[in-house]
Amino acid sequence: MRQSQRRNLIKLGVASAVAAAVPPGAFAQQKKYDPGANDREIKIGNINPYSGPASAYGAIGKAIGAYFDKINAEGGINGRRIKYITLDDGYNPAKTVEMTRKLVEEEEVLLVFQPLGTPPNSAIHKYMNQKRVPQLFVATGATKWGDPKNFPWTMGWQPNYQSEGRIYAAHLLETRPGGKVGILMQNDDYGKDYVKGFKDGLGDKAKAMIVSEVTYEVTDPTVDSQMVTLKASGADVFFNVTTPKFAAQAIKKAAEIGWKPLHYLNSVSNAAGSVMVPAGAENGIGIVSAFYLKDPTDPQWQNSPEYKEWAAWMARYNPQASLKDNFNVYGYTVAQSLVQVLRQAGNDLTRANVMKQAASLDLASPMLLPGIRVKTGPDDFFPIEQEQLARWDGKTWVLFGKIYGK
Amino acid sequence: MEALIQQIFAGLATGGIYASVGLALVMIYQSTHHINFAQGEMAMFSTFIAWALLQAGWPYWGAFLATVAVSFAGGLAIQRIILKPVEKAPVLTNVIVFIGLLVIFNSLAGWIFDHTIKPFPSPFPKSSGAQLISPHDLGSIAVMLVVLVLLYAFLRFTSVGLAMRAAAQNPESARLVGIRVSWMLGLGWGLSAAIGAVAGMMVAPIVYLDPNMMGGILLYGFAAALLGGIDNPWGAVIGGFIVGVLENLLGAYVIGTELKLSVALVLIVTILTVRPNGLFGKTVVTRV
């Protein structure tokens, strides 16, 4: 009630001001606001694990904030400042529900941006869609976030794990159709999604080709035992679905026990500086992995203007964070996507219009690989679906072949 | 067959990690009769100190010794400054302070050194080709045995060692015979922090250094120490090897990797119900 009164008053005042100051055309679009937006600011909520065992991901939440600082310093979006409220859920779904409700019901944000992790997002999936608040660009690669028919208020962002799994399968079928595959995966949704996509991609041949499948828990100190099992299975292809620490251990252990398979490494752990070099740069020669972002630790990008711009932003707005940390590229790029959505939304800052604009993106971003675009449509809630394969040559990732995906 | 032998050796190598952490736990138990939940995080933080020194260009053994010394001082300082006020409070109050220390160290390490994994150098020669056990694994087991012998000699043959054991076992009587119990506790903390630092520096080349490095390992070290008997350093070492090998064999041949942790834990608990003081622990007889 009060809200709409205030809105009307604002409209009145603004309409006269706009008529005087803004060039024609711009004010053809009437100003419309939902909670969290007004003439001066746009409130955006975010949830990240700043504490607890998943606190490495906290870097993303901070990087996003730092990018919004830059946008605000440069005048904001269509004259509005971004007010960024980020909260800690410690990767505990029950806490995610509490924090989301704080953002939506108390802070009254326009949208919740980039909540992180599959279980936390699953916990608020229904709530966000019942409340009709955008749960935008969630930070997980599960497939269920692109379901506009049943969940029109939720959208993913990064390439989903299953489609990446299919890319490796396609490459494997092209290059070594008779291979015997060993799989190492983390025992959770992320590992299972990758392996499901991989098996789907192999199709009927999956049963015959996969000779061994082992798992590890995040609490395991090492994956040495699993690597020995895989080698003993006689596999000559290795699909490595692990997070950075375990990926580095697996690469090193494979070299130590003299196992030299055709090695596919998931994109979660392909950072040059923080996985490949710690694992021993020579140990990883020949590994194939899929990319969509530019790796900040890969020398091939470090002279590009895009990298320099990113590094300058890091130095100015996010000086405490590490230049080696991929998450800072991720946060920077996903924040750019949101900024584009809000730019497109113009003066119609309603939640419905935010989702409408998010579903009509076609955008290249400086730190995305050349040729890869953020693309969505009313039926396509998977913003990034393209990836390209690269091979580690001991110093850098060498891109090869076509860009997979649409 | 080759795979079985490799599994056993891989188990011995990880068992060595558990053993060294278990040893640090036994140490602090011997001198304070507490189990320090923050032990793992303190060891991790010490390893970061060593890493920072190495980054600054220190030679390996220089950084090693400096880290051990700093950790000793740090452990002593923690006991004197942070634990002193709750020395006489109930055990659980102390446990909560340990949990506080755990989260503080974990959080500070992430904040200061960030979360990307860091390679940590090994002082031992690089492994050449396919070997059953790498020189680093052998080397760290040797380092640990040296620590164990030194520790044993210290507790067994020096008067300070005797005083420390007395202070832990019976603080009241120890005080009556003139032992400064509170300082003995501090000394125990210093020693266990130093041992933790050694363990951390031996573990880091295998598992990589990051703020959550010790999370899983502490649990296994805990299991190793209790399986062997919390009052027996040798027990902790043997317990560590048993846990490491058992877990690998179960995972590889018996129940698969998905449930290996659960089953290994159930087995340990079962063993403990049969031998409540661990395999090599002393049975404590209480008087009414």
Next chain:
Amino acid sequence: MSAAPATSPAAAARGLSRPALAALVAAGVVVLCIAPFLVKNYRVFQFNLVLIYAVAILGLNILTGYNGQISLGHSAFFAVGAYCAAIMMDRWGAPYWSTLVPAAALCFAFGFLMGFPALRLGGHYLALATLALALAVPQLLKYKKIEAWTGGVQGIVLTKPEPPFTFELFGSPLNQDRWLYFVTLGVTIVMFVLAWNLLRGRVGRALIAIRDHPIAAGAMGINLPLYKSTAFGVSAAFTGVAGAMSAVVVAFVAPDSFSSFLSITFLVGVVVGGLASIPGAVFGAIFIQFVPNIADQISKSAPWAIYGVFLIVFMYVMPGGVAGLGQRLFRRRSAAP
């Protein structure tokens, strides 16, 4: 039936007359009933969590505070209770209120069985055995053979129950959260009264005797194995009821909600509230619910560091927890003329 257990001992001890006491209790009840209509929905949700944690902490306190057995495994019982409720509601369409008794029974059985190894293990060994339970349960919940029931790592999404009737007070309707608040409050009061009756009588004295001197207690004719296992079972049942309520209130369960850190959090709640104190559980619950949020607001870079400092400082100021402080203050007051 009222919130009396939380207030009456202190009040009675201060020598309030019966009518004054009754008035105080009545005022408390009115405040508890009106409070949810004065705040936003999200706060009501937080109150619900506090009540749930209070029951869970009370459960752990029966075991740790009264019986002296340390458990780092109560997140497992919380998880079993939550999954019991979730599976009943999701697979069989059972109404939410019907899940509490089965959850309690199931957890009692689990706890009672867990009590047997606990008989042989003391102190740190028991802590390890229970910690093993806390670590194993999330892993078992992910196990693929039972995924059809548990939903695996994805967990189970539930629907919040609608209130059976509705009205408005101060412009706030009785919606799902406020209705659940009353349900949770009712359950909490019942559980506290049960605990009160159990612990203030023969059983409670036996448990304390076992804690303070097991051998002497045995010599006095207390059946040690029976009492210790039962204490474990009852404690697990309380925590299981809390778990079932949390599944209903949060409307989601997943293995990640029940990490072993939750067990440690419960233990923090017990000590902060005060060992062997029934009203202490409420303070413990308030601490574990709100202090991490405060820490998060102070620093995004190292929220756990702030939380750790809070914990340590709290232990300095109140080594006996909130209840311990209350006792100290009261003793001082009664000593003064």
